[in-house]
Amino acid sequence: MACEARLTVQAIIKGCPEVFDGVKSLVNVGGGTGTALSLLVKAFPWIRGINFDLPHVVAVAPKSAIPEDKGKLIIVEAVLEEDKEVDKLGFLGLMLDMAMMAHTDKGKERTLKEWSYVLRQSGFTRFNVKPIRAMGDMEVTINEEVRAEIKTWNYVFGYAKIAAVKCAIELGIVDVIENYGSPMPLSELATALRCEPSRLHRIMRFMVHDGIFKQEPINQHTVGFSSTPLSRRLIKGGEKSMADFILLMSSPTCLAPWHSLSARVLETGNNISPFEVANGKDLWSYTEANPDFRELLHNSMGCKARLAVQATIEGYPEVFDGVESLVDVGGGNGTALSLFVKAFPWIRGINFDVPHIVAVAAKSDGIENVGGDMFMSIPNADAAFLMWVLHDWDDEECIKILKKCREAIPEDKGKVIIVEVVLEEDKEGDELGAARLMLDTAMMVITNKGRERTLKEWSYVLRQSGFTRFNVKPIRAVESVIEAYP
Numbered sequence: 001m002a003c004e005a006r007l008t009v010q011a012i013i014k015g016c017p018e019v020f021d022g023v024k025s026l027v028n029v030g031g032g033t034g035t036a037l038s039l040l041v042k043a044f045p046w047i048r049g050i051n052f053d054l055p056h057v058v059a060v061a062p063k064s065a066i067p068e069d070k071g072k073l074i075i076v077e078a079v080l081e082e083d084k085e086v087d088k089l090g091f092l093g094l095m096l097d098m099a100m101m102a103h104t105d106k107g108k109e110r111t112l113k114e115w116s117y118v119l120r121q122s123g124f125t126r127f128n129v130k131p132i133r134a135m136g137d138m139e140v141t142i143n144e145e146v147r148a149e150i151k152t153w154n155y156v157f158g159y160a161k162i163a164a165v166k167c168a169i170e171l172g173i174v175d176v177i178e179n180y181g182s183p184m185p186l187s188e189l190a191t192a193l194r195c196e197p198s199r200l201h202r203i204m205r206f207m208v209h210d211g212i213f214k215q216e217p218i219n220q221h222t223v224g225f226s227s228t229p230l231s232r233r234l235i236k237g238g239e240k241s242m243a244d245f246i247l248l249m250s251s252p253t254c255l256a257p258w259h260s261l262s263a264r265v266l267e268t269g270n271n272i273s274p275f276e277v278a279n280g281k282d283l284w285s286y287t288e289a290n291p292d293f294r295e296l297l298h299n300s301m302g303c304k305a306r307l308a309v310q311a312t313i314e315g316y317p318e319v320f321d322g323v324e325s326l327v328d329v330g331g332g333n334g335t336a337l338s339l340f341v342k343a344f345p346w347i348r349g350i351n352f353d354v355p356h357i358v359a360v361a362a363k364s365d366g367i368e369n370v371g372g373d374m375f376m377s378i379p380n381a382d383a384a385f386l387m388w389v390l391h392d393w394d395d396e397e398c399i400k401i402l403k404k405c406r407e408a409i410p411e412d413k414g415k416v417i418i419v420e421v422v423l424e425e426d427k428e429g430d431e432l433g434a435a436r437l438m439l440d441t442a443m444m445v446i447t448n449k450g451r452e453r454t455l456k457e458w459s460y461v462l463r464q465s466g467f468t469r470f471n472v473k474p475i476r477a478v479e480s481v482i483e484a485y486p
């Protein structure tokens, strides 16, 4: 609060000092430990200040600030402007509103209309609003300082986005709006989902601003919500759905480890992954012991597998030329392999994973499920396929797995097909670049020694595993296709 107060008070002192003209005493209602008031009294030394808050708060406040009231009420808060387009500072107000919903009993940020209501109901006859160079200032030129301010607020309330999206998935907001068939009014959405309308309105306002839903006129007086390509990706079971992946990464099991990231980075830190610190077991032991988590993990792997497989089929179908049998090493529930076999029906597939995973994998025509340990031995096939497997392990472990793959494929015409991220640190204008780096950070948090790799790092592990040549084909996905030959 003190950090935020310093920034805002500075903005008031610079942006509208006249607000204190004629004010000799000022009471700061809910003034906390008095940071704002002490800065104001320093800037306007004729003001006598009264810092007013709950007794246990003022008990620990420094004793310097001493204000009092005289005739006007000065409120420093966000003023939401719902219809203003492409307003980055305004969006921060909406994030703050999400935080109010999560952290307070009944708190909220308010629009001008809502401020007008509470002020008039409190007996104030007139009021005016002065934007300052803080969250309320919508007209400010975007320069580096402002960009820094926007980014900082995004770090402060960044979780509001994932929380709102999780809420949209869990409550089925995305499904109900998609199935409605025309713009859906808030009242009907609230009834259909049995939600409290004003809170639902606030969540929807936030998501409309973030581009998840569109707001469209129904008639002269009413607007309704419609789906977008983005909201369709949040529908469970949808063609390009990432819903399960979002639910996985926003689950307490996967969020808690992030608190140990700094400990992980320290030279003196131990070798236990943040996941294990938070959950008592490493990812794979935890997955084996918790069937619900296992199902969510494999459903979310299925989500992103569908996208990567589609991108491979569209972007590089030649990778399967001459491949009559394919072993998917660490193939999980078999989603990827079943899609490949459907697209290239001449391929005989072997879905290979640890026994407790293949035991619950779907049974498909043309696919044999085989349980085992990829560090020990891998079933023979023309080609070995690995997607999102090698990034779970360090170089030494990858080399062991790749050597086993090499043993499983024919020396003359065999190959290993890897679908993984290839980091390109300096590439400009790469829209998925940030996602790849985030995934690398996630590997540091969730796995023991996993990581995403640059081209040079891939070259190292492939050559050390005995592959003489390899090529990389970018596809329309976070991953690329790497083909490596003995």
Ligand SMILES: C[S@@+](CC[C@H](N)C(=O)[O-])C[C@H]1O[C@@H](n2cnc3c(N)ncnc32)[C@H](O)[C@@H]1O
Residues within 6 Å of the ligand: 284, 301, 302, 305, 329, 330, 331, 332, 333, 336, 352, 353, 354, 357, 372, 373, 374, 375, 386, 387, 388, 389, 392
């Ligand atoms: C991140 S998941 C990827 C699943 C799938 N390839 C995909 O992209 O959707 C990694 C897979 O490796 C499997 N795995 C882990 N250790 C293994 C081992 N020793 N032998 C075989 N599979 C293993 C896990 O069970 C899991 O299904």
